[in-house]
Every structure is written in C-alpha cells, then in structure tokens.
Amino acid sequence: MGAPKQKWTSEEEEALRRGVLKHGAGKWRTIQKDPEFSPVLSSRSNIDLKDKWRNLSFSASGLGSRDKIRVPRMKVPSSSPSPSPQLLLLPAPDNVVEASAPEDIAKSPEDDKTHIPKYSAMILEALAELKEPNGSDVTTIYNFIEIEKSYKLTDAYAKKMLAPMKDPSQKKKDPAKPSKASKNLGLFAAASPALDAAQAAAMKVADAEAKAHLANEHMMEAERIFKMAEETESLLTLASELYDRCSRGEVLTVLQVAHREF
DNA sequence: TTAGGGTTACAA
DNA sequence: TTGTAACCCTAA
Incomplete structure (x- = not known):
C-alpha cells in the first residue's frame, strides 16, 4: 500500500450518512453515483463507503473497532430468519x-x-x-x-x-492464521x-x-x-384561604369547610 | 456489487 | 505497544 491513507472529511461522512438515509445501507454504488453526493464522494469507491459505514456503525454501537469484538459469522440455513443487511449495519x-x-x-x-x-x-x-x-x-x-x-x-x-x-486468547490476531472456516x-x-x-x-x-x-x-x-x-400543599392552600376569609369577618361552618363550599 | 475478513498506516 | 481507521482481498 504505497498511497497514503485518505482520511474521511466531515463533509464526506455527512454525505455518506445522508446517502444511507436516502438509499439505505448496502446501496453503496447507488449512493456513490447519486448526483447529490457524488461531488463529495467522487474520490471514494463504493467499497470505501461500505468500509467507512462499517467503522461508523461499530463506533456508534459502542463496540469500538470491529477488530475488538468479532461477531461470529455463522452459516445459517436459508430458512432461518436473518436480519437484512440494511438493518444489520445501520447505526x-x-x-x-x-x-x-x-x-x-x-x-x-x-x-x-x-x-x-x-x-x-x-x-x-x-x-x-x-x-x-x-x-x-x-x-x-x-x-x-x-x-x-x-x-x-x-x-x-x-x-x-x-x-x-x-x-484474551481471541483478542489479537492468531499468528498461526487459521482459515476462515476453522x-x-x-x-x-x-x-x-x-x-x-x-x-x-x-x-x-x-x-x-x-x-x-x-x-x-x-x-x-x-x-x-x-x-x-x-x-400537604393543598391543605396549606386551604388553610391560607380559610385564614383570609375569617380575617375578613366571614363565618364558615365545618361542613362548608369539609366540602369546600365557600 | 456487496459483505466480511485481513492487512497496514498512523496516532496516542 | 496498542487501538483505530483506511485500504485490500475474496467469496457469494
């Protein structure tokens, strides 16, 4: 890899996010060719979009780098329900x-x-x-x-x-480099x-x-x-009101007070 | 064309 | 030395 790494700018990230919002994750080619995003993403391939989205997804999920925790890739029968790719990587x-x-x-x-x-x-x-x-x-x-x-x-x-x-044994790459299947x-x-x-x-x-x-x-x-x-606050309000009325010379019966008919 | 695993550059 | 991000490779 002779070429220096091309860091993603915030504009590119934003374009990618909006592209995914518009077309859905997994439609990398479509996003890349979309005239709305192509000016910003012209220097990125569909693979780049996919990789960047993967990085964003993993950081958004709090799992950090994908190298840290690998979800085992299980060969599930076609009958088994599996989440769509669009959902799978969507932050x-x-x-x-x-x-x-x-x-x-x-x-x-x-x-x-x-x-x-x-x-x-x-x-x-x-x-x-x-x-x-x-x-x-x-x-x-x-x-x-x-x-x-x-x-x-x-x-x-x-x-x-x-x-x-x-x-810990799975934390870092195994020097023996076992095959994917193994x-x-x-x-x-x-x-x-x-x-x-x-x-x-x-x-x-x-x-x-x-x-x-x-x-x-x-x-x-x-x-x-x-x-x-x-x-308690309600009682305080009631007492305050009673005090006001009585201080003005009004006469209230117990029944009136009990039913608040005053 | 895409997903997923591997490799490598780079920064802390 | 280690973690992260970008890039590469391959199977489907």
Missing part, C-alpha cells in the same frame, strides 16, 4: 428506545412499566429469533437487541456486559466459551432484574412521598 437511529442500565431505569415509571422491555425477555427473544444451532453468543445477542429490535443499550452498559466475555468453528468447537458467555449473560440478567426491581420500589416510594407533598 441506531435517534428515535430508538434507549434501554439504559438497570440503575437508570427508574427515571420514569411509565418507561419502566410499558416502554422498556425486560432484559431477560429481550435476550430470550433474541435467542428465539436467531435460532443458532449452538446458541448465540453475547455479542450476537447484543447486536440483535440493539439493531434488529431497535432497543439500544447504553454504551457503558454494553461494554460492561461484554467486557467479561472477551477471551475460525468460525473455533468459537463453538470448544463449547465452553459459548457456555460461559451464556452463563455470564444469565447472571447479568438476574442482576439487572434485581436492580430494576429495587429501582421500581424506590420509584413507588418516591411517588408516595410526592403525593403526600401534594396533599
């Missing part, structure tokens, strides 16, 4: 529901009860949908939850969740990494659920205190 849009870490769930009682699905349910759904013969690893589940279902984990929580799953098999051949990942994920889910429950209790307590405060 989470701005309007997705962002399922925060459990400690953040209590922000809104409505969100807690109606909008944010339980993590266990999300994972179960992911497993059911992915239908991978040997089960799905955490990264795949994470990707499914974030991209396919448009529930976005916060970056911090995703990193926390994924951190223990990283196998590498794909390798993830499941030992069985234990996938099993460990599943167990770790289960523990995380249980922990998250416990925290969510605690947060819910705290939320209910906060609501109770808030109601008390409201009632």
